[in-house]
Each structure stands twice: as structure tokens, then as C-alpha cells.
Amino acid sequence: MTYSQQHFTERANIIKAVAHPVRLFFVEELSQQERCVCELTALVSLDISTVSKHLSVLKNAGLVCDDKRGNQVFYRLRTPCVLNFLNCVEAVINNSDAELTCCTTCK
Amino acid sequence: MTYSQQHFTERANIIKAVAHPVRLFFVEELSQQERCVCELTALVSLDISTVSKHLSVLKNAGLVCDDKRGNQVFYRLRTPCVLNFLNCVEAVINNSDAELTCCTTCK
């Protein structure tokens, strides 16, 4: 395989969007139901401006979309397939010292 | 859902390991075959110390493991399930303006 800087940067940027505890939580939360910014803010106890910026990162990555109704903005997950990855993350965590059931064995 | 800082930080750290173009490339490359550090270095044209640090990030995250033979260190992917995620990343990229075939529709 050859390393194409641009190809992998494009993909890494999408992954990076999920690579933050708050944004990861939002992805899981929004997979259950849509939420407005103020609801999400209450859930994580951060400044609303911080929450808004996290949401714009997810939106720019194409992972969530938003819908303005009244003066509230509702976000929802656009890509439930990202949840597939989380199963693997759980496997990594639960089997850090043992064999990974979903994965190849590696001492 | 409630936001547990520690829970999501632990998971985000694993995702963060893959959220870099060079490390993402290594994950894909190592899914095909094991490689020593000098081979990977040649593929990405970075200083070998930089490559070594990227590999240690992947290793600390539990995603790859290494095997020293002679004076070479061979790395290989420990968790092929991370590749599942890449399919979703492709879907996000190919359908940024249209509906995601694997995902919910979202204007």
C-alpha cells in the first residue's frame, strides 16, 4: 500500500471528530434521539459555547445534521454506522491483556 | 444517557489513536501484513523516531502489538475490527451531500 497524505488526512479528520469524550458521548446520545443544544449542554455541564463548537465539529465532519425549529437547534446522528466502531472499542478495552474475541490473537 | 467523563475519555483515547493520517495508514497497512519499523518508515517518509512514536501510540491504545526478532521490531494489527469503522468513514465521504446508504437519511 502506498501512503497518500491527502487520502488519509481526509479520513483521519472524520475519525478525529469522534475522538473526543464529549463528542463521542454526543454521537451515542444522538443515536438514541435528537437533542437541542441546551439539552446536550445540560448533560455534559460545559459552557454552551463549547457545546456548540463540538457540535459544529461533528457537523463539519458530516456525522450529524441539524434542524432549526423556533429558536432551538436540534441535532441528530446522520451516520449510525459509526456505532459499529464502538463495539470494537469495547473489545479493545475488555481484552487489553487477553485475546480479543473479535480480533486476531496477539500475545 | 448520562455523561461519565472517565468512561468516554477511555474510549475516545482509543479512537484518537486512529485519528491521525499516518497512524490510520499504519492500521490499514498492518491489517495486510506485519511490518518492521524501517519498512513503515520508508512508506511514509518521516523520521524514524516519529514513526516509532506513532507506533507506540497505537500500541498503548491496544490496537497493535510488536514482536522483536533480531534487531528489528515487527508490528502487526491486533484488532482487525477497527477496519469495520473505515467502511462507515467511506460512506460519510462519498455521501456528504446525499443520503448515506448505510445510514439514516438526513437532509
Place this chain on the structure above:
DNA sequence: CATCTGCTTGGCTATATTGCCAAATAGATG
């Protein structure tokens, strides 16, 4: 045992990210 090769670690600089506050914007309401 001196030296070479392959790799890792320490240390530094440049850059990116995160989170807060303050200010701006947009829709709703009196």
C-alpha cells in the same frame, strides 16, 4: 569487545485543540 544497525526516548519548537468569556445573531414574545 568495538562497532554497526534498528529502534526508542528525551527534549525542543511549531502548531492544533479545548474551554471559557464576551459579543453577535436569530427567532419568539410582550
Place this chain on the structure above:
DNA sequence: CATCTATTTGGCAATATAGCCAAGCAGATG
């Protein structure tokens, strides 16, 4: 239309990340 609420944007400070070079270390080789 003044004001309130919900959200976004700008700007700043603190922290984290990425890359290089130099130095260290371990196994192989002469």
C-alpha cells in the same frame, strides 16, 4: 419594536500533539 431565549462566533489562555534532532540502548557482526 424592545427584550428575552437559544445558539453561534471571536478571541484568548492553557494544554496537547506532531515532528525533528540528538542521545541512548539492544542485538548482530567483525
